[in-house]
Amino acid sequence: MAEEAVLGYLEKNEEISDSGIFAEEKGISHDEIVNIIKSLNGFRLVDAQDIKRERWVLTHEGDMYAEHGSPEVQLFLAVPPEGTTREELQGKFEPSIYKIGCTQAIKNKWIEMGKSAVSRKVQHVDDRVRDLLVQIQKGEEVSAQDIDALKRRKLISSQIWKGFSVKKGPNYTPKRKKMATDLTREHLQRGDWKEIEFKEYNFLAKGQPTDGGCLHPLLKVKRQIQLIFLQMGFEEMATNNFVESSFWNFDVLFQPQQHPARDSHDTFFLKEPSTTRSLPEDYVERVKQVHESGGYGSRGYGYEWKREEANKNLLRTHTTAVSSRMLYALAQGKFAPKKYYSIDRVFRNEAVDRTHLAEFHQIEGLICDRGLTLGHLIGVLEDFFSRLGMSKLKFKPAYNPYTEPSMEIFSYHEGLQKWVEIGNSGMFRPEMLRPMGLPEDVQVIAWGLSLERPTMILYGIDNIRDLFGHKVDLSLIKRNPICRIGLN
Ligand code: PHE
Secondary structure, three states: HHHHHHHHHHHOEEEOOOOOHHHEEEEEEEEHHHHHHHHHHHOEEEEEEEEEEEEEOOOHHHHHHHHHHHHHHHHHHHHOOOOOHHHHHOOOHHHHHHHHHHHHHHHHOEEEEOEEEEEOOOOOOOOOOHHHHHHHHHOOOOOOOHHHHHHHHHOOEEEEEEEEEEOOOOOOOOOOOOOOOOOOHHHHHHHHHHHHOOOOOOOOOOOOOOOOOOOOOOHHHHHHHHHHHOOOOOOEEOOOOEEEEEHHHHHHHOOOOHHHHHHOOOEEEOOOEEEEOOOOOOHHHHHHHHHHEEEEEEOOOOEEEEEEEHHHHEEOOHHHHHHHHHHHEEEOOOOOOOEEEEEEEEEEEOOOOOOOOOOOEEEEEEEEEEEEOOOHHHHHHHHHHHHOOOOOOOEEEEEEEEEEEEEEEEEEOOOOEEEEEEEEEEOOHHHHHHHHOOOOOOOOEEEEEHHHHHHHHHHHOOOOOOOOOOOOOOOHHHHHHOOOOOOO
């Protein structure tokens, strides 16, 4: 309707000089007219010029007076011809109306106020303020002097009014044709595709955002760490077996069968299949030996080692289970030095909190060579961690059943201004290596850390459940930045 009104008017007239007046004449809201003018202008059906006008509108207080009269007149009318008292008069009004009314009525010399008596000085008054306010409400002209007085009493305020003047544009037609946006089956059937006009393609329009896959922060950090290992000449170990036997996860690592980590409180054991099918029997025998009575310079643990315990299947609790399989395999051929790494998932039956889940990822590195010492281990750790941007390291003696010596690794965190534990390390014990068949002078240095810890620090995530699991906000995963570590 607004569109017809504008185009129709311009068919017979040169110009719509003021969209405000036009809207009023046609009985259409000005907003609606403005929207149509903007759209027609965009298609050059009309030529629109901005017009701005300052106009006066009533404030809330002005509105009240326009409706109920000015306070001074209200007050004057409340004073009876024979006079009254201040007290009585005051009781009839709200405090603000009373105060303004008194001031103005006295200023106008309409009333006289004594100590207590109030009397009229004139018998009749006109409410000029109200009349002016009503005039402004109607959009009528008011003198500059009156405007000034009302402005000072904060009864009116100025408002910028925006509208348009409109003429025919270069594409003017009295009736806008609806253009087709698509060629449809109906167009073809009816044959009207020959006549209809098609809307031009807008090659600058933004398309729908496309949804694609994206990498999880853990995968990004994993990739960076993988590159560091590769730069240092490490080979990746195959970690594609979450299910492992207790034998490879614990026994070969010289972890006694009574060790608390082997309890179902700490480890997830499998119900089905609950035991492993086969183990290398001669090696099993040597592992049993070393647990029960030692060898290779060790006294062993002096307990009765049970095969059933070693057969139990579990979800691997560390990737050191993978390392032990790899070292055993290495020992079966002619010895050659190796550098191995892995980054994959491990499982622990732990209470879940803001930094722990029942599964996480472990990063593990090991070097197997003749004559390695603790000095080599410290050197390699310094090289590895400095590539991760952690060059201030400290080591603390620790204990693992399978390493001696063992060291916890600490790094100084500049952001947190303190030393934080970042990993665990050590030299594999002869009780672990010799039964495998590795030569006497071969040592293995190794270390492990979680992938989650550095990822949370790098991405500023303080609750692990925001990083991993069903509560993760996918949009955050989609938007997270690329990972840049290991630049030095
Ligand atoms: N397996 C150890 C852990 O789970 C890490 C480790 C790996 C320690 C290699 C020493 C040597 O914490």
